[in-house]
Amino acid sequence: MSLKVSAPAKLNLFLHIVGRTPNGYHALQSIFQLLDFNDELEFTELTNTKIEFTCSDAALESEDNLVIKAAKSLQRATNTRKGARIHLTKLLPMGGGIGGGSSDAATTLLALNQLWQCNLSLAELADIGLTLGADIPVFVRGRSAWAEGIGEKLTPLQLPEQWFVVIHPNIHISTAQLFAHPELTRDTPTSTIRPALAVSGHNDFEPLVRKLHPDIETIFQTCQNIGKAKLTGTGSCLFISTDSKTAAENVKILLHKSNPTLTAYIARGVNVSTAHEQLQLAT
Template identity: 55%
Template sequence: MPALLLPAPAKLNLMLHITGQRADGYHELQTLFQLLDRGDDLEFSPTLDGRIELSPPLPDVADDDNLIIKAARLLKPYASANAGVAIQLHKRLPMGGGLGGGSSDAATALVALNHLWQCRLSEDQLAELGLSLGADVPVFVRGRSAWAEGVGERLTPVELPEHWFVVLQPGVSVNTARLFADTELTRNTPVSTIRSALAGAGHNDFEAVARKRYPEIELAFTRLAEFGQVRLSGSGASLFLTTQSDMAAQDLLRSILEQYPGYSGFTARGVNQSPLQRSLANTA
């Protein structure tokens, strides 16, 4: 097969509640996943040598810890013995940004290699494999904006307004495990409903500890408040503001970066269907 270029879209958490902690240490969540039309790209070139190769390597991430390689290895038992792949990663999303970059990359690898290696696994099977890599992977495998519960694996597709967003990085990478372990993290937010979340209710339980532990995030919240309602995605560090059009988003980003040139950011549109699934359908 020829090489296959596919997107790995970002996500935003429009709200994120931590409603409890299980005996195994995992946290019970409720969150609203909004997929975006922007993210990383991965190019898959199938080979017949049985090898899995990724370039360029991610800084300070060993192959055994790289979610893309781990995803490919999970699929290998379902492929022919000589099935291999060379993967080129075009990384655009920041690491430790709360945008789901690593999870989305892994999901794209699962979906792409299931197609290229003709593994014939169902979406449910791919999502189950993805869950072993991370709680955010299934939503990218399924490719729909969704209401999520449990550790993030119980998904209900939702139709969200396809707003435009300004997404900003305040110049710091957040350690999610550190925030989950923080003794000041709220873990008992009352259980909510899809209806209230879709109506705009809810908050992000990570925000308070992220702002307290990372001065860069606190400063960014303070600076950006003059431009509109600022929200944290996931555990951070990315912040976002909502606008009603592409032009409004571009103008807002330009104003922010002119005033605070040390920040970086981008604009993106919220989408209900993932660009991954649309791109793959176009190759069929």
């Protein structure tokens, strides 16, 4: 038996650092917006316990890949004697703060839970995902959401449909370096759940990223007369929100006129993950 399932990207519509958790991690508040912009994975059940992994980008075929880690974590959690052949078609830009690797891992947990008939709940799968990365639970839960804690405390939100232009600067940013940087703002006041922060909120990483990475600052300047650009996550991707696909296409055209070397994608914001819809997990 085989399954083909998408792994959607996300945006942080805002990202506030509001302090520290008791175990020393940074405490965040954010809104996760899921997109209809996806990696694609294919899963084939094996009768042995092997996890065979291939990828359209051979450089990602490593035991460190979160897809392999997720599959093996599910095996351990359920004591299943089944395995899988997994192929990842990588379409999302890497290292951009849009959650590609985390989403791939979440889709692996969701798909193999179904393929192997493990019957774990979404909460149980999210707990497994959290051991691998803080962004994985939102993709397991499969809803655009208000996030707190380190990003794992999620409240589903019904966000208005928007279209986004996602700009990838082809720059790698060290998340660990940003979290450790002495100039990072860590005391933004906490908020109650307010969807309006999707518009009025800010990203506490943005000033630091713009200071440390002149090429990204240049892109912000390019966007200045085109639309309000924001950083997603710790970057390096930026996004501009619009009210329609046509408006997004116009923004993309203007961006390319201003800077023909920019890589930009158009994506629709969704409230339910494409993976959930394909696996018929949506309610």
